[in-house]
Amino acid sequence: MSKTTNNHASGKRKRAIARATIKPGTGKVKVNNLSLENYGSRITQMKIQEPLLLSKPTSDKVDVFVRVNGGGAMGQANAVRLAIARALVQHTASLKQVFLDYDRHLLIADVRRKESCKPNDSKARAKRQKSYR
DSSP states (O other), rough: OOOOOOEEEEETTTTTEEEEEEEEEOOOOOOOTTGGGGGHHHHHHHHHHHHHTHHHHHHEEEEEEEESSSOOHHHHHHHHHHHHHHHHHHOOOTTHHHHHOOOOTTTSSOOOOOOOTTTTTSSSSOOOOOOOO
């Protein structure tokens, strides 16, 4: 791929959807127009930084902009992580094996979703109790 073009990628986790854009730059990372240091808790920041640390020489030469909405804090962090890793692989194809060796979920989405509630029951798997006496 040419280094002058932008790379777009998306990632999903539960109800969270993240869209990442990578363009040549100086290594800035912004999530919802906030720098990574100001976004979320320390654990979510570390989760988001994993693909950036694995691709250190490449990630220092690009700027990453991510928009994420829906879901909870960790769902959003995992969606952002997936989107950033996919965009970096589009930018530099040799990173694919590095990411897969580290963690498969950096490139392949976790498709598990919340199970829906069944009719006349309070929860997805809980059944109504019967009383015979």
